[in-house]
Amino acid sequence: MSDKKWVYLFREVEQAEKYKGSWDGVRALLGGKGSGLADMTRAKVPVPPGFTVTTEACNAYQASGKFPAGMWDQELAALKEVEKETGKKFGDPTNPLLVSCRSGAKFSMPGMMDTVLNIGLTDKTAAGMIALTGNPRFVYDSYRRLVEMFGTVVLGIADEAFEEPMAEYKHKKGYKLDTEMTAEDWKALVDVFKAVVKKEQGFDFPQDPIKQLELATEAVFKSWNGKRAVDYRRATNIPDDLGTAVNIVTMVFGNMGMDSGTGVAFTRNPSTGEKKMMGDYLLNAQGEDVVAGIRNADPVEKMSQTMPEVYKQFMGITDKLEKHYKEMQDVEFTIERGKLWMLQTRNGKRTAKAAVTIAVDMANEGLISKEEAVLRVTPEQVDTLLHPQFNDTAKKDAQKTGKFLAKGVNASPGAAVGQAYFDADKAEKMAKEHKQDTIMVRPFTKPDDVHGMIASKGVLTSEGGATSHAAVVARQFGIPCVVGASAIKIDLERRQMVVGEAVVKEGDWISVDGTTGEVFLGQIPTSAPSLEEQTDLLTLLNWADDICAKGDIRTLYNGKKTRGLQVWANADYPRDARRARSYGAVGIGLCRTEHMFFEPERLPTVQHMILAESSAERTAALNVLLPFQRSDFAGLFEAMNGYPVIIRLIDPPLHEFMPDEEALFEEVVTMRVKGETKGLAEKEALLASIRGLHESNPMMGLRGVRLSIYMPEIVEMQVRAIFEAAADETKKGVVVKPEVMIPLTGTVEELRWIQPRLLRIAKAVMDEKKIQFEYKFGTMIEIPRAAITAGEIAELAEFFSFGTNDLTQMAFGYSRDDAERNFLVLYVEQGILPKNPFQTIDRAGVGRLMKFAVEEGRAARPDLEVGICGEHGGDPDSIEFCHIVGNNYVSCSPFRVPIARLAAAHSALKHAGTSIAEDK
Numbered sequence: 001m002s003d004k005k006w007v008y009l010f011r012e013v014e015q016a017e018k019y020k021g022s023w024d025g026v027r028a029l030l031g032g033k034g035s036g037l038a039d040m041t042r043a044k045v046p047v048p049p050g051f052t053v054t055t056e057a058c059n060a061y062q063a064s065g066k067f068p069a070g071m072w073d074q075e076l077a078a079l080k081e082v083e084k085e086t087g088k089k090f091g092d093p094t095n096p097l098l099v100s101c102r103s104g105a106k107f108s109m110p111g112m113m114d115t116v117l118n119i120g121l122t123d124k125t126a127a128g129m130i131a132l133t134g135n136p137r138f139v140y141d142s143y144r145r146l147v148e149m150f151g152t153v154v155l156g157i158a159d160e161a162f163e164e165p166m167a168e169y170k171h172k173k174g175y176k177l178d179t180e181m182t183a184e185d186w187k188a189l190v191d192v193f194k195a196v197v198k199k200e201q202g203f204d205f206p207q208d209p210i211k212q213l214e215l216a217t218e219a220v221f222k223s224w225n226g227k228r229a230v231d232y233r234r235a236t237n238i239p240d241d242l243g244t245a246v247n248i249v250t251m252v253f254g255n256m257g258m259d260s261g262t263g264v265a266f267t268r269n270p271s272t273g274e275k276k277m278m279g280d281y282l283l284n285a286q287g288e289d290v291v292a293g294i295r296n297a298d299p300v301e302k303m304s305q306t307m308p309e310v311y312k313q314f315m316g317i318t319d320k321l322e323k324h325y326k327e328m329q330d331v332e333f334t335i336e337r338g339k340l341w342m343l344q345t346r347n348g349k350r351t352a353k354a355a356v357t358i359a360v361d362m363a364n365e366g367l368i369s370k371e372e373a374v375l376r377v378t379p380e381q382v383d384t385l386l387h388p389q390f391n392d393t394a395k396k397d398a399q400k401t402g403k404f405l406a407k408g409v410n411a412s413p414g415a416a417v418g419q420a421y422f423d424a425d426k427a428e429k430m431a432k433e434h435k436q437d438t439i440m441v442r443p444f445t446k447p448d449d450v451h452g453m454i455a456s457k458g459v460l461t462s463e464g465g466a467t468s469h470a471a472v473v474a475r476q477f478g479i480p481c482v483v484g485a486s487a488i489k490i491d492l493e494r495r496q497m498v499v500g501e502a503v504v505k506e507g508d509w510i511s512v513d514g515t516t517g518e519v520f521l522g523q524i525p526t527s528a529p530s531l532e533e534q535t536d537l538l539t540l541l542n543w544a545d546d547i548c549a550k551g552d553i554r555t556l557y558n559g560k561k562t563r564g565l566q567v568w569a570n571a572d573y574p575r576d577a578r579r580a581r582s583y584g585a586v587g588i589g590l591c592r593t594e595h596m597f598f599e600p601e602r603l604p605t606v607q608h609m610i611l612a613e614s615s616a617e618r619t620a621a622l623n624v625l626l627p628f629q630r631s632d633f634a635g636l637f638e639a640m641n642g643y644p645v646i647i648r649l650i651d652p653p654l655h656e657f658m659p660d661e662e663a664l665f666e667e668v669v670t671m672r673v674k675g676e677t678k679g680l681a682e683k684e685a686l687l688a689s690i691r692g693l694h695e696s697n698p699m700m701g702l703r704g705v706r707l708s709i710y711m712p713e714i715v716e717m718q719v720r721a722i723f724e725a726a727a728d729e730t731k732k733g734v735v736v737k738p739e740v741m742i743p744l745t746g747t748v749e750e751l752r753w754i755q756p757r758l759l760r761i762a763k764a765v766m767d768e769k770k771i772q773f774e775y776k777f778g779t780m781i782e783i784p785r786a787a788i789t790a791g792e793i794a795e796l797a798e799f800f801s802f803g804t805n806d807l808t809q810m811a812f813g814y815s816r817d818d819a820e821r822n823f824l825v826l827y828v829e830q831g832i833l834p835k836n837p838f839q840t841i842d843r844a845g846v847g848r849l850m851k852f853a854v855e856e857g858r859a860a861r862p863d864l865e866v867g868i869c870g871e872h873g874g875d876p877d878s879i880e881f882c883h884i885v886g887n888n889y890v891s892c893s894p895f896r897v898p899i900a901r902l903a904a905a906h907s908a909l910k911h912a913g914t915s916i917a918e919d920k
Ligand code: PEP
Pocket: 590, 592, 651, 782, 802, 803, 804, 805, 806, 807, 869, 870, 871
């Protein structure tokens, strides 16, 4: 095995490639740092000469406890090559070569393993370095650093053994800062440190540079199995058998006079994405000085005056690096006596805004494809760009100053700052009349709280989960919302909330971070973005749409090729539909018609209709509602001209439209006690009726299609309103595509009962109005039985829309209103569930039902249109699953449409060329 190659010079990257067959293999062999330095060397970027001892050598060392045969000889031979390249010699007092010994695994493990700098410094070479540099302070400082690092890292001496005598020395001299130390002081400290080594180890600090290198190499190998490194690997799932490489790199110094310097830079602005170098440098300084901000650094541009030649070279190199890696680079460089060296380059971290701008610019520059640009931006980054955000440092400060109140479920992203109010009316009043920014705080919300929510900047509840009413409505309207913050105790009577010691009274300021679920006391600064102004984001989203529009991008389970997902929106009102269109939605996937019943001028009629004692009385009340509904639908058709609009027939249990039973009971009792008789009988009758509507399990009771069958007059009115509106709009030149959706179907017989009646009305209206247009009748798949019998259901339904809120509730048997408040968070914490299934589709259970339903449904009706309108329709992971199972579209809140457009394109690109059978 002695012919095995354990050591690669930076310039031998091609050999490594040949051996491993791929760049990924080279990264595994030479580590991230080593392969990067080698790659830069190949690209003719000036990198200090050096070499890498492979991860294979590290693994061999771990197995046997000694360097593998041949490795050390190869390391010495490589060192000779480095001497040749640099013209310096290791251990030569007249022109000494100094090197660093750095760890570097395949995946970055920042600070988890060891590094030793300034290897090669000895008493003799230190003297040579002083003669060479004329800078004894720098040389002795470097030397004491080597003795200290060598002592702690290589010899395992505790840090305190060096720190204590150093502190003592400074104290004796009356110094506070290291900068006060003179050359003489550092020289004295070198001796102190050498004495520490002798005392702790019983031998002298090695004056043989070769010995230093050997021990340092071994120390880096050992650090692979140090506690820090092992813990880090556990936490990040990095396998234990990768091993670390050891990089031996020539030391270069930026502190050798005014023709030397050091700096860090980004090739583009990491905060805005602007194509302009951004960085800092310092003359006559070491890297740490820039990072630590000890001295005020100058902007990199200034180098064009101080070192014009170097600046030109630097700009040329960074441009080359960016083109080579096709990514914004974060570089470290040093200038040693007028010569520029690149010490590191890596893809730079950036804000969401910069990520979008850089991706779009790079595609426009021809550096990357549009597909690559789309893939470089995450849906979460788009989310960030669309909601007001809290300033991060301000949030940290708030944490520090005890302003953090509680954490709940991050139900609707964005930052909201406002004055707390504990009921919808007050929140609305203070917002509208007193022009306050308000936050509505409730234990939970109900449909008749919506006006308060819409008027508020944010919503906070102490109960409920990701699909609770508050969460659904907040997302729909793009209102930042935290739900289920159970640490908060809301006292509605005293109009205050209490968290531990903190008491928030009505009108006090709070800040709600819907992106993270955090709630703070007081006002935290925010900034608010808008889509229209974000031209780069709009460009990127158009590219995303183009990707999904390719007719053969997706291969379905049956081998058929189709386009990718479309993105539709859930919208109840024309203003939401208009927003959805402007955000790029190409259909309405769910209009929850019942929301319209809550408008103040309609609710009494709705209640009258519910309490009607005869069908005639009910129809009379419905006739009053008909024009309202007709104009609601007309507005939607107009906003969605040319695009499909799915209108769901009434779904919730009737008691939701009635006054609160408890409050009414209290009123009745109070009237009785006070002896007030006026209106008492009516109230008592109303109370009796409400009690008559009571159900133990209303979510599984008289709702959805069951209600339509039990009380068909309501849906008959709704269908008439839909078709009359569609006919009127068609006459105006609007292209309408109404799709009538029947909710909560469990058996095809329900559809067989109701659908023909509704169809008759639809046809009758079209005959009356003497006009024809496209339309569909379909159903929601929300009940497991419907999914299982999808083949039968598709005989009648022309489309399916997965109501994954209810489907999740019923597949798991978890109440969607209670589970998150009780056990669901614990389940996720304990790993019983990987994720909250009300936020991300449970692929193994609910997902299988969906897959089965699509396949059975399409077997019965090949052109069956399939969508999703549960909350999952805006969740990137769930969107990917919808792509896989073959949905035509996903429908989500208008505010999530841009996120979904990007997620749909990601899914299309990720799965292009694979069929569903291969996707798990
Ligand atoms: C669903 O159940 O997923 C759905 C969209 O309907 P709702 O949330 O109105 O019950």
